[in-house]
Amino acid sequence: MKRERFVGHRISLLLPWLLLALSLWLVFSQVERPAALVNVGVQWARVGALAIVMTAIILTGGIDLSVGSMIALSSIVMGMLWNAGWPAEVASVLAVLVGGAAGSVNGLLVVLGLSPLVATLATMAFYSGLALMLCGGEKITKLPAPAIDTSQVAGWPSEYWVLALVFAAAMLVVHGTRFGRWCYAIGDNPIAARFAALPVRRTQWWLYTASGLVAGLLAVAYTVRKGAIPDAHQGIELEAIACVVVGGTLITGGRGGIPQTLLGIVVIANIDIGLFFLSGRFKFIGAEARLMVVGVLLIVVAMWNEWLARSDDRLETRNEGAEQT
Amino acid sequence: MNVAAPTLLKLEQVTKSFPGVRALAGVDFDLRAGEVHALVGENGAGKSTLINIISGVLQPDSGCCRLEGELCDWTDPVAARKTGIVTVHQEADFFPTLSVAENIALLHGLPTRKFGFVNWSAMQKTAQKVIGAVGEPIGAGVPADRLSVAHRHMLQIAATVLRSAKVVVLDEPTSALTSVEASWLFEQVARLKAEGVGVIYISHRQEEVLALSDRITVLRDGRKIWTKDRQDVDGKLLIQAMVGRDLEASSSELQPRPGSATVDAGQDHVVPRLEVCDLNDGKGRFQGINFHLDAGEIIGVYGLIGAGRTEMARAIFGLEPVVSGRVLVDGEPIKIRRPQDAVRAGIAYLPEDRLREGLCRGLTIRANAVLPTLDRWTQLFRPSGETAFSYSSHPPHQEPWIKRWSLGLLANRPVEKQVTRQVVQQLEVRQRTIEQPISQLSGGNQQKVVLGRWLLAAPKVMILDEPTRGVDVGAKAEIHRILRQIADRGCAILMISSELPEIQRHSDRIMVLRSGKISDQWAAAEVTATQIAEAALPGEKASEQTARDRNQSRHRTARGVGEWGLATVIAVLGVWLSLTSENFFSWSNFGNLMAETALWSVLGLAAATVIVVGGIDISIGSLLALSAACAGLLFKLPLPPEISIPLAILAALAVGLAGGLLNGFLALVGKVHPIVVTLGMMIVYRGMVIALVSGRQISSVPEAFGWISIYPASGFRAAIVLGLVVSLVLYVIHVHRRAGRHLYALGSSASAARLVGLSHAKTWLFAFALGGLLTGIAAVMVLSASMQMQSQLAKGWELQAIAVAVIGGVSITGGRGTVPGVILGAVLLRLVNLALVRWEIRGEQVDVFVGGLILAAVLLDLFLRKRGT
Incomplete structure (x- = not known):
C-alpha cells in the first residue's frame, strides 16, 4: 500500500512554524523599538551563516564541531597581523585563507576515514588552543582604525551581508547544482552514492573547506567590530547545529535543506531575543536559561524529526521484504 | 535411514x-x-x-x-x-573486536561462576574443545576479525555441534571451505x-x-x-x-535471441566493444580474466557464490583495485581507478544488492534516475525541443555554448523531469509520479529505475549484476525485453546471473567463472544446462588453491602500539621531565601527579565506558559541575558533618548517575545520536549549575571533607586510594562481569549482539549510568580539592576525558579498550600537562596538545586497522 508521503513533510514543518509564531510573538510583544533588534541580531546573523554551511555538511551525514574554534583562529591571526602593521585588507584575506586551511584539514581527516564527529571534536580543541597560543592568551582589542569602516555596509552590519551572501550561495549550490544533489545522495546512502560514480570524497572535502572559509569571513567581520577575542566564540557550534535541527534537517543526513535552516535560525534567534527582553522583567530568566532553552529545543526537535522520519519509513518497510528471497 | x-x-x-x-x-x-x-x-x-x-x-x-x-x-x-533450532548462516555475524573464545561463548551466553562472575576458565575450555573439534591452529585469544571467513565458519559449526540442538540448519556451509575442510564438515x-x-x-x-x-x-x-x-x-x-x-530438449527449445549472431571465430576485423586482458585482483578473488565483448552482444556470466563474478565486475567499474591487467573500450586502453573513470569511458554497472548499493531510498524516483548523469542535464534555460535520449553510443545533443556557460554545474529540473519521464515510460515503471520516494515502489520497479539510471548515461558497456534478483515474474520479463532492445541498439552487455534459465535464454554467449578463473565459454545455443552447471562446480585442485589463500588467518600479534608502547612513551617523558626540572621527584610533586592521575583515571573511565559501548558523552564536564554543585549546596544545611558529608557524597553520586542515565535514555528512546543529545545536555547541565551556584557561597564545607582532596593539607592523599579502588572495581566489571563484557559485545557489533539475544537497551543504559556514576565520584574528588564552587568548574574537561580514553587505547568505534590502558593514558596526559607548564603553556592553550593527541591516537588506530585487513 503506497500512502501519500508528502503528509510527512507538511507535519514536519508544523513544529518549526509553531515555534516561529511563538517566538515572534515573544519578541514583538516585548520590544519597543524594532530598530534595536538589528544590533541585537548581529550575533545571530553570525550563527546563521555557520548554520547554513553546517546544513550542507549535516545533509551528507557529517558534522562540524570546530566552527567556533576556526573563527577564533582566523580572528586571532587577523588581529595579530593587523596589530603588527599589516594593511587591514591583506590581514582580512589571510584570515579567510587561514579559515579555509583549517576547514580543509577537517575535510582531509574525514576523507581519510575518521568519523567527522571525532575529527572535528579534536580539531575544535586544536584550533582554539592554537589561537590562544598565538596570542598568548591576551585578547587584541586595540586595533588600528581601518581605512574603510567595514563593520557596516549600506546601513546594515556586515554580518548580515555575510549571512545573505552565504544564504544565496548555499541556495544556489545545494538546491541548484549537481553538487547539492550529491550531498543528499551521500547522506542518504554513501555506498550507493559511490556505486553511482559520485565523487563522494571530493564533495565532503569541499564542504568542510567551505565551512572554514565562512568561519574566516565571519572572523573578519567580528574582528573589525570588536577585536580579536579568542574565547568569544565558544558554544557557537551548538547554536548553529540547533538552528539546523530545529529547521527540520535530519541529523543523520539525506533530508532537509537550506530554507528550512533559515526558518530554524529565525526561530531560535527570536526565542533567544524574546527571552532576553523577558529577562528584563523576570529576573530568573538569565543568560543561562536562554542557552538551556536552546539545548532543550535541540534535543526535543531532533527526537521529533527522527520520529517523523521513522513513521514515514514504516509505511515503506514492506517493500524491503522482497529482497530476501 | x-x-x-x-x-x-x-x-x-x-x-x-x-x-x-x-x-x-x-x-x-x-x-x-x-x-x-x-x-x-x-x-x-x-x-x-x-x-x-x-x-x-x-x-x-x-x-x-x-x-x-x-x-x-x-x-x-x-x-x-x-x-x-540452531541456524548457521552463510554470512555469519560475529564480534570483530572480541576474542575467539568470547565469540564462541556469546553464541549461547557467557558462562558464570559463583556470584555471577564470568567464568573465564570454562570459556577457555569450551573454546579449546571447539577449536580441537575444528582441528586447525587457531588461538583462542585472537581477536575474531583476524580469522579467515572459513575458520570463523568452521568454529561456528563446531560450536553448534558440541551444543545439543534439536534441529541444525546449515546454509551453504561449504561455500567458504576447501575440500579438506569440507570433509571435516561432513564428519x-x-x-x-x-x-x-x-x-x-x-x-x-x-x-x-x-x-x-x-x-x-x-x-x-x-x-x-x-x-x-x-x-x-x-x-x-x-x-x-x-x-x-527437460535438459535434452533444452537446446532446441530455447529461443535463440532474435538478431543475435552466433560466435564466429573469424571476426577479428571488428574491434570488440569491451576487452579485458589478464585482469588480476591482488587478493586472489579473481585471476587471469580474459574475455572480449562485441557491440550488441549479451554475455551471460554464471558461477557459484564466491566464484569472483561480482569482484571482477566491480573491478572493471573501478570500485575495487586491480593489481594487473588491462581494460579496453572500443580498442582504447582505459585507466580505471574510480567509478567516474569507468563512466567516462562508457561503462555502467548495476549493483548486486539493490537496497544497499543501488538505491537512495529517501530520494525521489527522479533524483535516483538522474544521479550519475546530472552533468548531461544542465542547461541554463528551458530547452526548446525535446531532449531525447537514445540507446546509441552518443550522448544527447546539447548546445555547446550552454554547456560551457553553466560549467555543467547547474541542475535543470525540467530537463531532468523530462528524461526521467521518458525512461520511466520506456521501462514501464509502475509509479504514481516521478516525485514519489523510490522506497514506495515494488522491488521490480525499483530495479527498473536503477537500470534506467544507467540507460540515461548511454553506456557502451553495461554490466548487470543479478539484474532480476528479488524481482517478480512480470518485471523480470520486462527487464529481459529491455536488455534485448539495448543490445540491439549497440550496447554490449555483461550479465551476471545465478539463474540458469535466464542465462540460457537471454545471452548470446555464456561464460562460467569458477574460483576466480574463467572455466569455460560457449555460444548460448551450443551448450546445455548440465554443461554450464558442471563447469561452475569447483574441482578439487582449483578450490583448494584459492580457498587456501583465503583461509590464511592473520596471526599477526599485538597491534604495535599497545600498553607497552604507551608505557614506553610515559617512561621517556617521565625521565626527560625529571632530568630537566629540579624537584620533579620530590614527594609532594610526585604525590600531586599521582593524585591528579587518580582523578583523570576516573574521568577517563567515565568517558571510556560510554565509548566502548559505541556512544560518546561530551557533557561530562557540565555533569561533574552539577554533581559538585548539588553536593556543595547540601553543606549549607544545618547538619553535623557526620551526616552532611556522606549525604553530600551520596548526592553527587546520585546526580551523576541520574544525568548519565538521562543522556543514555534520550539517545536510546529518541533514536538520536549521543553527540547531539550530550551536546544539548551539556548546555542544560551547565545552565543548572549556574542557576544553582551564582550568587551563592558554598563556604560552609566541613574540613573533614577535604580529606578526599587531591591536594590535601595532610600528607596522605586519600584520592590516590580512591582512584585505585575505583579502577580496580571498573576492571572487575569490565573483565569479570557479564554486564561489562556485554558492553564490549554491543560496541563490537550491534547486529551480532541482537542475534545472540543481548539486550541493547539494558547494556546501553548500563554504560551511561556507570559513566555518570564515575563522573559523580570525580565531582566529589574535585569539590573536596577546591572546597568551593564556581559556575565554570570543569568547563571543557570532557575533551580531556575523551583524550585520556583514546590515548589509552579505547577505540572510538567501540568494542575495544582496557582499564589499565586508560590509567596509562591518564598518566601520560598529566605528564604532558606538566611538560606544557614548563614551557609556559597554560590554561586552555593545552587544548592544542589535547586535540593533537586525540587525532594522533585515532589516526594511528585507523592506520593499524587498515593494515590488518
Whole structure:
C-alpha cells in the first residue's frame, strides 16, 4: 500500500512554524523599538551563516564541531597581523585563507576515514588552543582604525551581508547544482552514492573547506567590530547545529535543506531575543536559561524529526521484504 | 535411514509474500530426527525465506510450523534458538573486536561462576574443545576479525555441534571451505545424525547433496516441486527439477535471441566493444580474466557464490583495485581507478544488492534516475525541443555554448523531469509520479529505475549484476525485453546471473567463472544446462588453491602500539621531565601527579565506558559541575558533618548517575545520536549549575571533607586510594562481569549482539549510568580539592576525558579498550600537562596538545586497522 508521503513533510514543518509564531510573538510583544533588534541580531546573523554551511555538511551525514574554534583562529591571526602593521585588507584575506586551511584539514581527516564527529571534536580543541597560543592568551582589542569602516555596509552590519551572501550561495549550490544533489545522495546512502560514480570524497572535502572559509569571513567581520577575542566564540557550534535541527534537517543526513535552516535560525534567534527582553522583567530568566532553552529545543526537535522520519519509513518497510528471497 | 524416526519439524502450507513477490506458496516440509534433509533450488526459489521462517527471523503469512508437535510461536531468532533450532548462516555475524573464545561463548551466553562472575576458565575450555573439534591452529585469544571467513565458519559449526540442538540448519556451509575442510564438515554432519539431530542442508553443490542427504526437497519459484528419498534421485533429476525443464530438449527449445549472431571465430576485423586482458585482483578473488565483448552482444556470466563474478565486475567499474591487467573500450586502453573513470569511458554497472548499493531510498524516483548523469542535464534555460535520449553510443545533443556557460554545474529540473519521464515510460515503471520516494515502489520497479539510471548515461558497456534478483515474474520479463532492445541498439552487455534459465535464454554467449578463473565459454545455443552447471562446480585442485589463500588467518600479534608502547612513551617523558626540572621527584610533586592521575583515571573511565559501548558523552564536564554543585549546596544545611558529608557524597553520586542515565535514555528512546543529545545536555547541565551556584557561597564545607582532596593539607592523599579502588572495581566489571563484557559485545557489533539475544537497551543504559556514576565520584574528588564552587568548574574537561580514553587505547568505534590502558593514558596526559607548564603553556592553550593527541591516537588506530585487513 503506497500512502501519500508528502503528509510527512507538511507535519514536519508544523513544529518549526509553531515555534516561529511563538517566538515572534515573544519578541514583538516585548520590544519597543524594532530598530534595536538589528544590533541585537548581529550575533545571530553570525550563527546563521555557520548554520547554513553546517546544513550542507549535516545533509551528507557529517558534522562540524570546530566552527567556533576556526573563527577564533582566523580572528586571532587577523588581529595579530593587523596589530603588527599589516594593511587591514591583506590581514582580512589571510584570515579567510587561514579559515579555509583549517576547514580543509577537517575535510582531509574525514576523507581519510575518521568519523567527522571525532575529527572535528579534536580539531575544535586544536584550533582554539592554537589561537590562544598565538596570542598568548591576551585578547587584541586595540586595533588600528581601518581605512574603510567595514563593520557596516549600506546601513546594515556586515554580518548580515555575510549571512545573505552565504544564504544565496548555499541556495544556489545545494538546491541548484549537481553538487547539492550529491550531498543528499551521500547522506542518504554513501555506498550507493559511490556505486553511482559520485565523487563522494571530493564533495565532503569541499564542504568542510567551505565551512572554514565562512568561519574566516565571519572572523573578519567580528574582528573589525570588536577585536580579536579568542574565547568569544565558544558554544557557537551548538547554536548553529540547533538552528539546523530545529529547521527540520535530519541529523543523520539525506533530508532537509537550506530554507528550512533559515526558518530554524529565525526561530531560535527570536526565542533567544524574546527571552532576553523577558529577562528584563523576570529576573530568573538569565543568560543561562536562554542557552538551556536552546539545548532543550535541540534535543526535543531532533527526537521529533527522527520520529517523523521513522513513521514515514514504516509505511515503506514492506517493500524491503522482497529482497530476501 | 530409519523410516520410523520421529518427525522433528513440520511445516504445513507455509506461505509468505512480499509486495510484488510470492516468496513461498503453500510449501510443506518436514524433518525427521537423525536425518539430513537437503533443501535445493536456485536463487529466488524461496530457500532463504523458508530458512528465515524456521529460524524465527520472519513470520509466515499463513500455514503453521511445529517442532516436536508444539506450535512454533517464536517471534525472534533468540527464542527459536532456545527451543533448539540452531541456524548457521552463510554470512555469519560475529564480534570483530572480541576474542575467539568470547565469540564462541556469546553464541549461547557467557558462562558464570559463583556470584555471577564470568567464568573465564570454562570459556577457555569450551573454546579449546571447539577449536580441537575444528582441528586447525587457531588461538583462542585472537581477536575474531583476524580469522579467515572459513575458520570463523568452521568454529561456528563446531560450536553448534558440541551444543545439543534439536534441529541444525546449515546454509551453504561449504561455500567458504576447501575440500579438506569440507570433509571435516561432513564428519560433523555425520556426528549430528548419530546424535539424532535433524539437519537441514542447503547447498548448490550437487555432489554434496547426493553424498550427504537422506531426503531431498526441491523448491522452485516458491513452490515445492517434490521431496524424495535420496536413492530415488540422481543428478539429472535434480537439475531438471531445479531448472524446470527437460535438459535434452533444452537446446532446441530455447529461443535463440532474435538478431543475435552466433560466435564466429573469424571476426577479428571488428574491434570488440569491451576487452579485458589478464585482469588480476591482488587478493586472489579473481585471476587471469580474459574475455572480449562485441557491440550488441549479451554475455551471460554464471558461477557459484564466491566464484569472483561480482569482484571482477566491480573491478572493471573501478570500485575495487586491480593489481594487473588491462581494460579496453572500443580498442582504447582505459585507466580505471574510480567509478567516474569507468563512466567516462562508457561503462555502467548495476549493483548486486539493490537496497544497499543501488538505491537512495529517501530520494525521489527522479533524483535516483538522474544521479550519475546530472552533468548531461544542465542547461541554463528551458530547452526548446525535446531532449531525447537514445540507446546509441552518443550522448544527447546539447548546445555547446550552454554547456560551457553553466560549467555543467547547474541542475535543470525540467530537463531532468523530462528524461526521467521518458525512461520511466520506456521501462514501464509502475509509479504514481516521478516525485514519489523510490522506497514506495515494488522491488521490480525499483530495479527498473536503477537500470534506467544507467540507460540515461548511454553506456557502451553495461554490466548487470543479478539484474532480476528479488524481482517478480512480470518485471523480470520486462527487464529481459529491455536488455534485448539495448543490445540491439549497440550496447554490449555483461550479465551476471545465478539463474540458469535466464542465462540460457537471454545471452548470446555464456561464460562460467569458477574460483576466480574463467572455466569455460560457449555460444548460448551450443551448450546445455548440465554443461554450464558442471563447469561452475569447483574441482578439487582449483578450490583448494584459492580457498587456501583465503583461509590464511592473520596471526599477526599485538597491534604495535599497545600498553607497552604507551608505557614506553610515559617512561621517556617521565625521565626527560625529571632530568630537566629540579624537584620533579620530590614527594609532594610526585604525590600531586599521582593524585591528579587518580582523578583523570576516573574521568577517563567515565568517558571510556560510554565509548566502548559505541556512544560518546561530551557533557561530562557540565555533569561533574552539577554533581559538585548539588553536593556543595547540601553543606549549607544545618547538619553535623557526620551526616552532611556522606549525604553530600551520596548526592553527587546520585546526580551523576541520574544525568548519565538521562543522556543514555534520550539517545536510546529518541533514536538520536549521543553527540547531539550530550551536546544539548551539556548546555542544560551547565545552565543548572549556574542557576544553582551564582550568587551563592558554598563556604560552609566541613574540613573533614577535604580529606578526599587531591591536594590535601595532610600528607596522605586519600584520592590516590580512591582512584585505585575505583579502577580496580571498573576492571572487575569490565573483565569479570557479564554486564561489562556485554558492553564490549554491543560496541563490537550491534547486529551480532541482537542475534545472540543481548539486550541493547539494558547494556546501553548500563554504560551511561556507570559513566555518570564515575563522573559523580570525580565531582566529589574535585569539590573536596577546591572546597568551593564556581559556575565554570570543569568547563571543557570532557575533551580531556575523551583524550585520556583514546590515548589509552579505547577505540572510538567501540568494542575495544582496557582499564589499565586508560590509567596509562591518564598518566601520560598529566605528564604532558606538566611538560606544557614548563614551557609556559597554560590554561586552555593545552587544548592544542589535547586535540593533537586525540587525532594522533585515532589516526594511528585507523592506520593499524587498515593494515590488518
